[in-house]
Amino acid sequence: MTGHATPDRTATGATAGDALPLSGVQEEMWTAYRSAPGSHAYNAVWRLRIRGTVDVPALEKAVAALQERHEQLRSLFVERDGLPRRVLLDGPHARLEVRDLPGADEATLYEVSRRETHEPFRLETEGPLRVVLFRRSAQDAVLVPTAHHIVSDYVSRSMMVGDLLRAYADFAAGRVPEWAPVTGSYAEYAEEEARYLASPAGRATADRWRSALAGSAPAELPLDRPRPVLRALRGATVVRHLPADVVDALPDAARAARTTPYAYALAAFQAFVHRWTGQDDFLLGVPASNRMGRRLRDVVGCFLNTVPVRARFTADTTFRGAAAEAGREVTRCLVDGRYPGARLKAPTAGGRAPLFHMAVFLVPLDRMKLPVPPVPQGAPEGPPATCAGLRVSLVDDLAQQEGQLDLLLRLEQAPDGITAVFSYDTDVFDRASVEGFADGFTRMLRAAVTEPARQVADVPLADEHDPAGLPGLGGAGEGPAF
Structure with missing residues (x-):
């Protein structure tokens, strides 16, 4: 993929298979996850209503490109020697899942896609990202990209959706995404935090x-x-x-x-x-x-x-x-x-x-x-944005x-x-x-x-x-x- 970090190395030089330390907030979320692995309390989601015919192969490529661009999304979270660690994978782990709901009404489409957002993650084996497309017809669908909070905050969630839509538009047009490279990494951030905590400034x-x-x-x-x-x-x-x-x-x-x-x-x-x-x-x-x-x-x-x-x-x-x-x-x-x-x-x-x-x-x-306009107060969905011929809300x-x-x-x-x-x-x-x-x-x-x-x-x-x-x-x- 032109323009983004190689899929087997982070900005700090970590390679696939390396067990990387977590940041302080990640350690706290890992503890919460281990204490209640069936909870969805840390699921971060933006559901997207899509009107128009989705190019599924282009969307599959976009999901893969999103993970190649952002190394946190192609990671597993495990314990090694009694310590929580993030294991970097050598390529995309999450795949687009398509679920057809033929004949479903509006309420069913919303409810089924909402239930998907409540599915717990299995961070050790499945990683922190899921992307599911629910189609009730060829022209009407809901896309559900869900990330665990251990790899996401509100800014990151917006960034992920924006990158996913941009990659989809490029692949649908027969282009390879050419976005600016990500020069830093979360591994770099976690390492700097550890140095700070051990320093005189951190102790002060x-x-x-x-x-x-x-x-x-x-x-x-x-x-x-x-x-x-x-x-x-x-x-x-x-x-x-x-x-x-x-x-x-x-x-x-x-x-x-x-x-x-x-x-x-x-x-x-x-x-x-x-x-x-x-x-x-x-x-x-x-x-x-x-x-x-x-x-x-x-x-x-x-x-x-x-x-x-x-x-x-x-x-x-x-x-x-x-x-x-x-x-x-x-x-x-x-x-x-x-x-x-x-x-x-x-x-x-x-x-x-x-x-x-x-x-x-x-x-x-x-x-x-924001990649798409926010939802007005009291409305079920927001105004649409356009993406490769689709209307996305x-x-x-x-x-x-x-x-x-x-x-x-x-x-x-x-x-x-x-x-x-x-x-x-x-x-x-x-x-x-x-x-x-x-x-x-x-x-x-x-x-x-x-x-x-x-x-x-x-x-x-x-x-x-x-x-x-x-x-x-x-x-x-x-x-x-x-």
Whole structure:
């Protein structure tokens, strides 16, 4: 293939068959995978609705070319001498699978393809990539490229779909893809991380983290059931499209607090957690991207490092003050975000305990270069893009990567608004409780943007017209802190 790395060597000189060390975040995901191998909690997917006749041989070549270009996708994950390792293969491992659904209606096509996204990976034997084409007719199909999160983050997912579509267009036209070479590799990134952790700079960062987190504890929303010792990584999702007036007011409120809209929304969630739990000092997870430098720009891999951010509240804390503090904490986390979050777990008699059970992510779809347009709020699929005579649309897949934590709030910021996606662990929460949390956060965010100088302690948790809608009623927790 002209223009991309040879299939048997990485940018750092690793050859097929080599057992390569994992990064910190990969080690954490490997541990989760080994503890619950039947889970789909770490499946990352973009389903694509395709209208037009698919050139299957061209698509098969595109799937192979995608793996040749990105060495993470042609790897297996194993244990060698008691340590997790990535074994580089000498060529493409995943093959395009075509499944015909003659006579299937629209609902069946969506449901069957959705179930495919929930199939667990067998990383030791099958690798981290699957590509399945579901055809209900010669002119109507859904393409499901699924990757395990151990080799992917949101940027990588977009990159993979873009490369797959570009390769398909070239092969369908009788051309060999001529894309710019990938000059870096994930192996290089993992090696650099290991050097950093062993260096004086890495040890100094660890000391700063210990100092910054000392005396705090994970935020604990009231659970409906006790947290199991070993997570099964089962989950579900509650979705809320944030009110347009709240979304419109968010940037101005953030500017007035001299922080970012993400930090402001994070502060509103922290305020809700504080009011509901009564905790004045607690930790949540936030994402830090370690995709730094031009050599890693086109590398597929998981560069997402989730680290703890601290929240402190007093009786006098205002929303604006909470937002400014959240902004400072997020900045501090980003500065020291190279240090793997998994290494920050607290030591216990039985091992190491996590420093957070909940996290808040922002996905800025409106600022990303996506290969296909995002799905509008409430729609089953997005506007079509064209590719070699095909019309390709993104299918709504907000409900994915569920059950990784007690609760993970993902704020997807698109041109038409912000969608709040609450993915939760069904072993500890009932849906009704999470729906109450989602409504409580929406009310708190509205108060934060409309009355930024108001003290957090003065804001009612419940809608005055629906006091029974308080989250956590009937659960195992102690109830709200008024």
